[in-house]
Amino acid sequence: MGLTVRSCCYFPGSWKRLNAQGGSTVEECGEMENRKYTRVASRMRCWCKADEVTLYARVGNVSEGGLFMRTSTPLQTGARAAVRLGSGEKGEAEFQAMAKVVWARQNGQSRPPGMGLQFDALDDTAREQLRRIISHDMAASAGA
Structure with a gap:
């Protein structure tokens, strides 16, 4: 299953529909989108390394x-990259995986520029580590 652009995203507490600019929430979504995994809004930092970039x-x-990585210089669709996620805080856990760019959006389009990265198959240990990082990020966002 590929990562695709959708208009709903989970924000702590409820599903919201994003406006065309991709930033502010404008209404509650009636139901969750048909996705294998729930997307969670995030402000985590991400390092992405592909070839010499x-x-x-x-x-x-x-x-x-x-x-979804926000960047004005997305990699090309199909590119392979090593991804590292974390809060950037000293002592915090990090998650690392290989991923594939499944779509890219340039500056000037109707939504924020960036790229969708799909993780390679994760083993149970990596999946649990990712879940902990996502939970930590959600808790930090809710407390902010």
Whole structure:
């Protein structure tokens, strides 16, 4: 299953529909989208390394299947990359995986520029580590 652009995203407490600019929430969604994994809005930092390029940017949303990385210089669709996620705080856990760029959006389009990255198959240990990082990020966002 590929990561696709959708208009709903989970924010702590409820599902919201995003406006065309991709930033502010404008209404509650009636039902969750048909996805294998729940997307969660995030502001985690992400390092993405492919060939001779290393990107460092914020995550727009993340799930157990992949993430949206906000960047004005997305990699090309189909590119393979090593991804590292974490809060960036000293002593905090990090998650690392290989991923594939499944879509890219350039500056000037109707939504924020960036790329959708789909994680390669995760073993149980990696999946649990990712779940802990997502839970920590959600708790930090709710307390902010």
